Amino acid sequence: MIILKPKVIVIVGPTASGKTALSIELAKKINGEIVSCDSMQIYKDMDIGSAKPSIEEMQGIKHYMIDIVSPDERFSVAEYKKQAEMAIEEILQKQKVPIVIGGTGLYADSLIYGIEYKEVEFDAEYRNELENIAKEPNGLEGLYNKAKKLDSVAMEKISPNDKKRILRVLEIYHSTGKTKTEMEAESRKNGVKYDYRVFAIDMDREVLYERINKRVDLMLEMGLVEEVENLLKKYKEFPTAMQGLGYKEVVQYLNGELTKEEMIEKIKQETRRYAKRQLTWFRKNKQTIWLDGLSDMQNNVSIILGGIN
RNA sequence: GGGUAGGUGGUCGAGUGGUUAAUGGCACCAGACUGUAAAUCUGGCCGCGAGAGCGUACGUUGGUUCGAAUCCAACCCUGCCCA
Numbered sequence: 211m212i213i214l215k216p217k218v219i220v221i222v223g224p225t226a227s228g229k230t231a232l233s234i235e236l237a238k239k240i241n242g243e244i245v246s247c248d249s250m251q252i253y254k255d256m257d258i259g260s261a262k263p264s265i266e267e268m269q270g271i272k273h274y275m276i277d278i279v280s281p282d283e284r285f286s287v288a289e290y291k292k293q294a295e296m297a298i299e300e301i302l303q304k305q306k307v308p309i310v311i312g313g314t315g316l317y318a319d320s321l322i323y324g325i326e327y328k329e330v331e332f333d334a335e336y337r338n339e340l341e342n343i344a345k346e347p348n349g350l351e352g353l354y355n356k357a358k359k360l361d362s363v364a365m366e367k368i369s370p371n372d373k374k375r376i377l378r379v380l381e382i383y384h385s386t387g388k389t390k391t392e393m394e395a396e397s398r399k400n401g402v403k404y405d406y407r408v409f410a411i412d413m414d415r416e417v418l419y420e421r422i423n424k425r426v427d428l429m430l431e432m433g434l435v436e437e438v439e440n441l442l443k444k445y446k447e448f449p450t451a452m453q454g455l456g457y458k459e460v461v462q463y464l465n466g467e468l469t470k471e472e473m474i475e476k477i478k479q480e481t482r483r484y485a486k487r488q489l490t491w492f493r494k495n496k497q498t499i500w501l502d503g504l505s506d507m508q509n510n511v512s513i514i515l516g517g518i519n
Numbered sequence: 520g521g522g523u524a525g526g527u528g529g530u531c532g533a534g535u536g537g538u539u540a541a542u543g544g545c546a547c548c549a550g551a552c553u554g555u556a557a558a559u560c561u562g563g564c565c566g567c568g569a570g571a572g573c574g575u576a577c578g579u580u581g582g583u584u585c586g587a588a589u590c591c592a593a594c595c596c597u598g599c600c601c602a
Contacts, residue, residue: 225557239539248557249555249556249557249558250557259557260557264564284555285554285555286554286555286556287553287554287555287556288553288554289554290554290593291554313557314556314557315552316552316553316554316556316558319553320553320554323553325554327553327554328554329554330554332554337555352577367551367552368560369551369559369561370554370561371559371560371561372552372559372561373560374555374556374557374559375560376558377553377561378553378554381554382554392554393553393554394553397553399552402574413531431532449555450555450556450558453555453556453557453558454557454558455557456557457557457595458557479545479546480557481557482547483547484557486547486548486549487552487556487557488551488557489548490549490551490552491551491552491556493550494550494552496549499560517601
């Protein structure tokens with residue numbers, strides 16, 4: 211007898227494509243609960259800028275993976291994967307349908323492909339050391355070559371300019387004694403735990419960009435600047451949280467590096483570019499069923515219902 | 520009205536007689552992506568063509584020249600200064 215893996219619905223899509231509304235509609239219809247897949251909504255006190263769904267919007271549907279870490283803590287995909295799977299398990303135990311929803315492709319893939327992240331200690335001192343070397347003239351080039359000697363396979367895909375990934379290759383080796391390539395091979399060993407059904411929302415690019423622009427204006431009206439001011443007051447450091455779109459620009463504005471108009475334009479522009487990158491990511495998965503964000507929501511719900519049977 | 524600086528590809532901005540379809544930045548498009556991912560990086564980017572290539576381009580119209588975005592003339596427009 212074949213044991214079927216439990217079904218898990220995944221809905222991805224660029225910012226401002228209507229994921230929240232669709233997911234809640236769907237959850238109501240199929241007795242589902244929502245697992246957020248968003249690298250910024252995990253942070254507490256970052257509500258407006260991360261477009262977190264409000265209590266009213268949630269309409270009583272339980273949401274997981276929102277407000278789970280403090281902005282002054284370091285977070286990572288590995289952490290996400292672990293906790294999100296626990297959430298999925300919990301929902302399944304309740305005989306409900308897990309709906310993973312969000313725009314962070316890396317996080318979504320960690321679930322969809324069942325990537326197992328082995329323990330890798332974060333060594334702040336080593337990171338620092340590497341950062342300093344990278345700052346020197348030809349420093350990055352040296353690190354690139356060093357990484358290439360360690361793991362030429364991984365480095366084939368990494369540009370000599372890609373500091374972040376070069377550092378990562380070195381860090382992995384530094385703290386585990388294994389290469390990134392070895393780690394990746396191990397990470398896929400266990401296979402996928404659930405029967406993921408992936409849907410992605412797309413929409414006319416121009417309309418999407420319009421919606422993004424409007425949403426940024428709305429965020430400002432809702433008090434994004436005040437939100438950032440409060441964050442800065444409340445927390446001392448932001449190892450990962452301040453990478454969030456909208457947040458770093460407001461900080462620049464508060465520091466006098468940008469005028470208000472420049473800040474607004476920059477947030478809009480960066481958000482548009484981000485949306486484009488998200489779409490690129492989602493296109494990679496050929497199993498994905500695409501939805502048109504501009505078509506009727508009930509229609510999209512039906513497509514999803516059809517896609518999970 | 521006088522003087523002066525200028526008008527370059529979607530935009531900003533180099534280029535001052537020929538390897539110039541025109542450096543670069545930005546936007547835009549496409550792509551990559553396994554522990555910072557709303558991050559980081561790569562490629563393309565006048566039109567047509569798979570390509571060789573062809574066509575059209577540096578305010579306008581003429582001119583000089585074997586050859587002009589680059590020199591000359593007139594005109595149009597913009598900024599600044601003086602009236």
